Amino acid sequence: MAVNTNRHFGKGSSEPSFSNDGKLRLFSMRFCPFAHRVHLVLNAKNVPYNVAYINLSEKPEWYSEVNTTGKVPALQLVNEPNQPFLVESMVIAEYLDEKYPEVKLYPEDPFDKAQTKIWIERFNPIAGAFYRLVYEQNPDDVNAQLLNTFYSELGNYEAELVKRGTKYFAGAKPGIFDYAIWPWFERFGILSSVVGEKYNFDDRFPTLAKWLHATREDLAVQKHLLSTYTHTQFSLGRRAGTPHYDLLVEES
Numbered sequence: 001m002a003v004n005t006n007r008h009f010g011k012g013s014s015e016p017s018f019s020n021d022g023k024l025r026l027f028s029m030r031f032c033p034f035a036h037r038v039h040l041v042l043n044a045k046n047v048p049y050n051v052a053y054i055n056l057s058e059k060p061e062w063y064s065e066v067n068t069t070g071k072v073p074a075l076q077l078v079n080e081p082n083q084p085f086l087v088e089s090m091v092i093a094e095y096l097d098e099k100y101p102e103v104k105l106y107p108e109d110p111f112d113k114a115q116t117k118i119w120i121e122r123f124n125p126i127a128g129a130f131y132r133l134v135y136e137q138n139p140d141d142v143n144a145q146l147l148n149t150f151y152s153e154l155g156n157y158e159a160e161l162v163k164r165g166t167k168y169f170a171g172a173k174p175g176i177f178d179y180a181i182w183p184w185f186e187r188f189g190i191l192s193s194v195v196g197e198k199y200n201f202d203d204r205f206p207t208l209a210k211w212l213h214a215t216r217e218d219l220a221v222q223k224h225l226l227s228t229y230t231h232t233q234f235s236l237g238r239r240a241g242t243p244h245y246d247l248l249v250e251e252s
């Protein structure tokens, strides 16, 4: 099957036929927020890459050779001896930042860099609460609790951005802080379909709302952007146990 289309490789598929063009090979899933991070880093750095999307419900047999854990993202370094694979979104991001330093995304200063990594790590409970709200059938009281966690943790990011007084977390331009958390912000609108009017992001977080609108315009983000409608469509299918990986293929 061809690479660089939105179609996902599934069980029984033969290995992707990448061309021998020396470009990095990214194994991804079109709706995965972790893989999304790597797309953003590569886009921001203008590093050309080929992509093969993986159906995570019915994985191709050959995918275990790419990543033994079966997860995406994975990045194949075609120009290194034995063409090894890297896994874990933030490990890949940091590798790319060092390998392609023309556009630097991590802060140079060791303390600033450490702080940025802490903020990215600290985002995990927000991503976790969001995931549970969207994908687990929760009674109202559990939803209310999760939404509380979600809002109170996000409040820390609102406060931090106010404190920094910059357009982006990284400064005048987006950096790894922004790109590492963006994939979830792009998807947060899905919550309207889960908790209805209780999802009132813009009212609660005016500074983050401004950041969201600015970041959405960024070129690296634009290259991989999907609408709330599309994310919601995918999440509804997945919630029903029938994720529609090729949603975009059939739409086009």
Ligand SMILES: N[C@@H](CCC(=O)N[C@@H](CS)C(=O)NCC(=O)O)C(=O)O
Binding pocket: 029, 031, 032, 033, 034, 035, 056, 069, 070, 071, 072, 073, 087, 088, 089, 090
């Ligand atoms: N810590 C990993 C998480 C990656 C991850 O959980 N990816 C999900 C899709 S969004 C996955 O591959 N799930 C398939 C599976 O667990 O089998 C990272 O940052 O790369």
